[in-house]
Amino acid sequence: MLINNGLVYLIALPLAGAAILLLAGRRSDKWGHILATLLSASSFAVGLLQLSQMLGRPTEQRAVEQKLFEWISVGSFQVDAGLLLDQLSICFVLLITGVGTLIHIYSISYMSHDHDRRRFFAYLNLFIAAMLLLVLGNSFLNLYVGWEGVGLASYLLIGFWNQKPAYATASKKAFIMNRVGDMGLSFAIMIAFASLGTVSFAGIKEAAPHASTASLTAIGIMLLVAATGKSAQFPLQAWLGDAMAGPTPVSALIHAATMVTAGVYLITRSNFIFDAAPTAQLLVVIVGAITLLFGAIIGTAKDDIKKALAASTMSQIGYMILGAGLGPVGYAFAIMHLLTHGFFKAGMFLGAGSVMHGMDDEVNMRKYGNLRKFMPITFVTFGLGYLAILGVPPFAGFYSKDMIIETAFNAGGIKGILLGSAALLGAGITAFYMTRVMILTFTGAPRWDEKAHPHESPILMWLPMAILAIGSVTSGFLLSRGDALVNWLAPLFAEHGEHEELLKPIVVTSLALLMVAIGVAIAFMKYSRSEVSNTAPEDVSFLTKIVRRDLLQDDFNEAIFMRPGQALTSTLVKTDELVIDGAVRGVGSVALGSAGALRGTQTGFVRSYAALILIGAVALIAAIWVVTQ
Amino acid sequence: MNAANYLYVSALLFTIGAVGVVVRRNAIVVFMCVELMLNAANLAFVTFARINGSIDGQIMAFFTMVVAACEVVVGLAIIVTIYRSRRSASVDDASLLKR
Amino acid sequence: MINLAISVGQTETPEAVMFWILGPLAVISALGMLLVKKAVHSAILLAWVMITLAIFYIAQDAVFLGIVQIVVYTGAVMMLFLFILMLVGVDSSDSLTETIPGLRPIAITAALGFGGLMVSLIGRATIGRQMVGLTVANLDGNVQSIAKKLFSTYVWPFEVVSALLITAALGAMVLAHHQRTIVRPTQREQAINRFRSGTLASAAGLPGPGVFARHNAVDVPALLPDGTAAAASVSATLKARGDVIDSRKFELGEVDTSVEEEK
Numbered sequence: 001m002l003i004n005n006g007l008v009y010l011i012a013l014p015l016a017g018a019a020i021l022l023l024a025g026r027r028s029d030k031w032g033h034i035l036a037t038l039l040s041a042s043s044f045a046v047g048l049l050q051l052s053q054m055l056g057r058p059t060e061q062r063a064v065e066q067k068l069f070e071w072i073s074v075g076s077f078q079v080d081a082g083l084l085l086d087q088l089s090i091c092f093v094l095l096i097t098g099v100g101t102l103i104h105i106y107s108i109s110y111m112s113h114d115h116d117r118r119r120f121f122a123y124l125n126l127f128i129a130a131m132l133l134l135v136l137g138n139s140f141l142n143l144y145v146g147w148e149g150v151g152l153a154s155y156l157l158i159g160f161w162n163q164k165p166a167y168a169t170a171s172k173k174a175f176i177m178n179r180v181g182d183m184g185l186s187f188a189i190m191i192a193f194a195s196l197g198t199v200s201f202a203g204i205k206e207a208a209p210h211a212s213t214a215s216l217t218a219i220g221i222m223l224l225v226a227a228t229g230k231s232a233q234f235p236l237q238a239w240l241g242d243a244m245a246g247p248t249p250v251s252a253l254i255h256a257a258t259m260v261t262a263g264v265y266l267i268t269r270s271n272f273i274f275d276a277a278p279t280a281q282l283l284v285v286i287v288g289a290i291t292l293l294f295g296a297i298i299g300t301a302k303d304d305i306k307k308a309l310a311a312s313t314m315s316q317i318g319y320m321i322l323g324a325g326l327g328p329v330g331y332a333f334a335i336m337h338l339l340t341h342g343f344f345k346a347g348m349f350l351g352a353g354s355v356m357h358g359m360d361d362e363v364n365m366r367k368y369g370n371l372r373k374f375m376p377i378t379f380v381t382f383g384l385g386y387l388a389i390l391g392v393p394p395f396a397g398f399y400s401k402d403m404i405i406e407t408a409f410n411a412g413g414i415k416g417i418l419l420g421s422a423a424l425l426g427a428g429i430t431a432f433y434m435t436r437v438m439i440l441t442f443t444g445a446p447r448w449d450e451k452a453h454p455h456e457s458p459i460l461m462w463l464p465m466a467i468l469a470i471g472s473v474t475s476g477f478l479l480s481r482g483d484a485l486v487n488w489l490a491p492l493f494a495e496h497g498e499h500e501e502l503l504k505p506i507v508v509t510s511l512a513l514l515m516v517a518i519g520v521a522i523a524f525m526k527y528s529r530s531e532v533s534n535t536a537p538e539d540v541s542f543l544t545k546i547v548r549r550d551l552l553q554d555d556f557n558e559a560i561f562m563r564p565g566q567a568l569t570s571t572l573v574k575t576d577e578l579v580i581d582g583a584v585r586g587v588g589s590v591a592l593g594s595a596g597a598l599r600g601t602q603t604g605f606v607r608s609y610a611a612l613i614l615i616g617a618v619a620l621i622a623a624i625w626v627v628t629q
Numbered sequence: 630m631n632a633a634n635y636l637y638v639s640a641l642l643f644t645i646g647a648v649g650v651v652v653r654r655n656a657i658v659v660f661m662c663v664e665l666m667l668n669a670a671n672l673a674f675v676t677f678a679r680i681n682g683s684i685d686g687q688i689m690a691f692f693t694m695v696v697a698a699c700e701v702v703v704g705l706a707i708i709v710t711i712y713r714s715r716r717s718a719s720v721d722d723a724s725l726l727k728r
Numbered sequence: 729m730i731n732l733a734i735s736v737g738q739t740e741t742p743e744a745v746m747f748w749i750l751g752p753l754a755v756i757s758a759l760g761m762l763l764v765k766k767a768v769h770s771a772i773l774l775a776w777v778m779i780t781l782a783i784f785y786i787a788q789d790a791v792f793l794g795i796v797q798i799v800v801y802t803g804a805v806m807m808l809f810l811f812i813l814m815l816v817g818v819d820s821s822d823s824l825t826e827t828i829p830g831l832r833p834i835a836i837t838a839a840l841g842f843g844g845l846m847v848s849l850i851g852r853a854t855i856g857r858q859m860v861g862l863t864v865a866n867l868d869g870n871v872q873s874i875a876k877k878l879f880s881t882y883v884w885p886f887e888v889v890s891a892l893l894i895t896a897a898l899g900a901m902v903l904a905h906h907q908r909t910i911v912r913p914t915q916r917e918q919a920i921n922r923f924r925s926g927t928l929a930s931a932a933g934l935p936g937p938g939v940f941a942r943h944n945a946v947d948v949p950a951l952l953p954d955g956t957a958a959a960a961s962v963s964a965t966l967k968a969r970g971d972v973i974d975s976r977k978f979e980l981g982e983v984d985t986s987v988e989e990e991k
Binding site: 634642658664668679682691707 | 747751754755758759761762767770771774777778781784785788789790792793796797800801804805808809812813815816823826827828831832834835836838839842843846847850851853859860861862864865866870873874877878881882885889892893895896897899900903904906
Binding site for chain 3: 603605607611614615617618621622624625628
């Protein structure tokens with residue numbers, strides 16, 4: 001272990017950028033975005049340097065730890081602020097800084113008309129720093145700091161245009177629903193400390209085999225709650241759609257590529273807990289399976305291009321959670337899907353941003369159409385991402401998603417069949433709604449207003465899209481070639497025995513491709529063969545209406561949590577006013593009233609005071625008289 | 630003779646003094662009534678000294694006299710000062726400490 | 729008189745006689761002090777009460793205290809009171825009418841209750857029923873035994889009290905001290921002011937009291953040529969006390985001149 005290995009620069013560079021941009025204020029308007037981009041890029045460079053150093057070391061010495069300072073030292077509770085860079089963290093570091101830098105570059109152009117562009121870059125840098133702290137922390141408590149930091153950055157960026165009340169509400173919604181998950185994480189930390197006596201990853205990994213299953217299950221469930229909050233998984237998924245209120249680069253970076261995958265990171269990082277807590281692990285796969293279908297179904301009815309992509313993100317993270325819940329055999333595939341998803345989903349979001357840029361911020365896909373003629377580069381990059389997410393070989397998604405479906409089928413028994421079927425079905429629905437997005441946006445007859453003048457985006461915008469498109473084409477192949485990622489991550493996870501294969505890999509692949517083909521075919525029949533109205537049709541089935549309302553997720557939350565919560569709050573407010581404030585004010589008014597009454601006795605005449613003293617003396621003597629009776 | 634009789638006199642004098650403090654308005658007379666109360670207390674001290682056969686009561690009375698002398702000196706000086714500024718020796722006129 | 733009082737104290741019946749004469753007298757004097765209108769009368773009655781108490785002290789084997797009572801109280805303190813009375817003069821404060829409504833009944837009721845309860849308590853007391861007497865304590869003489877106690881057991885309070893006395897003296901001086909804010913006018917300036925202010929009548933000073941050849945006391949106002957009394961000729965204090973005599977009866981016409989005519 002190296003004592004000073006420069007890990008801290010990974011975080012310090014973007015953090016310094018955020019500090020400089022926020023503190024310098026308007027003075028940095030001219031050069032702030034360039035500084036932020038350079039700092040993000042230099043953080044990426046440090047990450048590459050770390051990777052090369054790591055590759056130069058033998059497998060068992062690859063993980064490096066750096067103690068920054070003694071953070072908390074209370075009795076038996078010892079926590080150091082420390083960083084841990086191992087095979088898992090480096091994947092995230094490179095994803096965050098790499099995709100982050102590309103999105104910085106993209107934002108220079110995308111946000112060029114916004115007079116608050118500097119603040120936007122400051123928040124982006126803050127997010128990068130917080131996310132790096134999240135993945136580099138060597139204990140749950142350090143991770144928690146980063147976890148809250150990305151929550152804050154997400155809140156600030158979703159509400160970046162908070163002059164619109166709906167956007168401000170969206171940012172609050174995201175923040176509050178994240179808080180619910182954060183409670184889970186803090187409970188997990190508390191339970192870990194109470195039952196295991198430590199909160200560091202290394203310490204818990206060591207202590208986990210000797211701990212009781214009950215406490216490990218409790219920690220696992222609480223970690224799952226945290227993951228569902230941050231990664232927009234069922235039942236805390238409702239915030240992600242509204243989070244699209246933020247500028248599109250934010251959606252690409254935070255709500256597609258990095259932050260929302262923190263839940264997957266958390267579960268993968270805590271693999272030693274979940275491996276020892278089968279109940280929690282089962283819950284993880286259930287959450288993953290439900291969410292992947294939930295998100296996919298929502299995606300089918302969305303006319304807002306960003307919300308459709310957000311639903312897709314939710315669904316894809318469901319795949320990752322499912323993979324992570326399958327145990328040692330699935331962790332690496334979850335991470336692989338996370339990385340490939342980071343490429344193609346970020347690319348597609350940037351593509352969506354490019355489309356919006358060309359269409360005067362119009363997000364309704366029903367008002368697009370035939371854009372491939374006007375935005376060829378966007379069409380190509382988006383299309384490559386589309387092929388990747390569908391899982392068409394040899395694009396990236398094929399390798400990662402296919403492996404997850406396969407692993408799900410191999411989970412064994414009824415569970416395996418159910419999970420595998422869900423994943424397969426999800427792949428089919430994904431193909432349907434993504435094809436729908438493609439058709440509505442890039443093909444067919446133009447349906448836009450006469451004022452719109454679609455045009456291709458400038459190079460600063462399409463270059464990152466192109467790079468990400470290359471990633472979405474090649475990353476899957478590169479990562480799975482010779483099981484590169486699986487072997488790379490293997491030292492972190494427990495050994496897993498060979499499962500009996502329910503279905504041959506080739507069968508699974510064929511089934512998945514068949515589902516995809518069916519999905520694509522339905523979409524073609526529905527949207528390509530007939531005219532698409534530029535307003536959403538009203539005479540639709542009841543199910544469609546429900547799906548359009550996000551499967552009633554908001555109605556459910558409002559009915560179950562918001563209204564009773566509001567009722568409780570207003571009752572408490574009334575109670576506070578009447579009982580508590582009433583008591584306080586009552587004391588005050590009693591004191592005032594009695595003081596006013598007593599004030600009347602103050603005549604200022606010495607003789608009346610003397611008379612009172614005399615009366616007091618009489619009372620005293622009378623008391624003595626009575627007592628000595 | 631029963632020495633308690635002196636105590637009765639003492640109690641009566643004290644009561645009269647107390648009434649005087651409350652009833653009279655002339656600050657000097659009020660002061661005289663205070664002196665009367667002190668003297669009544671002294672009589673009680675002396676009587677108790679005799680009843681108990683201990684000289685301590687007389688010592689107490691002695692100290693009371695000294696303190697009373699101090700009190701008279703300062704009190705009368707205050708009365709003169711107030712009179713000088715207000716041209717009145719009535720305790721009712723110095724009633725600024727009211728609501 | 730001292731020896732008489734001492735002998736009265738040491739014998740049973742004479743002390744009772746003395747008590748039953750002086751005791752009621754003291755209470756009546758105190759009541760009188762409360763009830764008379766003029767502060768000077770109150771002071772004299774108080775002085776009498778204090779002398780009575782001094783006699784009581786001496787009768788109760790407290791010779792030293794008795795003498796101190798006369799010297800300090802009737803001598804020093806009461807004289808001080810009279811001095812202040814003279815300085816302050818007489819004003820409305822001597823009036824016995826009550827200005828605070830309800831105070832007098834309250835005071836009297838409380839006083840009656842207080843006195844009654846005290847008397848009842850003294851009557852009920854059981855401790856001290858057997859009188860010890862000071863014969864043993866005063867064996868070396870009363871002054872000597874007080875001195876022994878004062879300079880041994882009570883030496884610390886004695887010192888503290890001495891500090892108190894000095895502080896009181898200083899305090900009285902501070903209070904009595906009067907910072908002059910204007911330059912005191914010289915005699916010459918006063919004379920000039922007198923002549924320049926108002927009428928010439930004031931220049932000659934105030935008219936003296938008294939009616940020529942008939943009555944020259946300070947409480948008789950002088951008569952002006954038109955026969956009315958000159959208000960400026962008597963002290964305001966006397967007027968306030970109501971001690972001014974009507975000077976008309978000393979007018980020439982009012983006096984019986986028959987005797988002179990006979991001569």
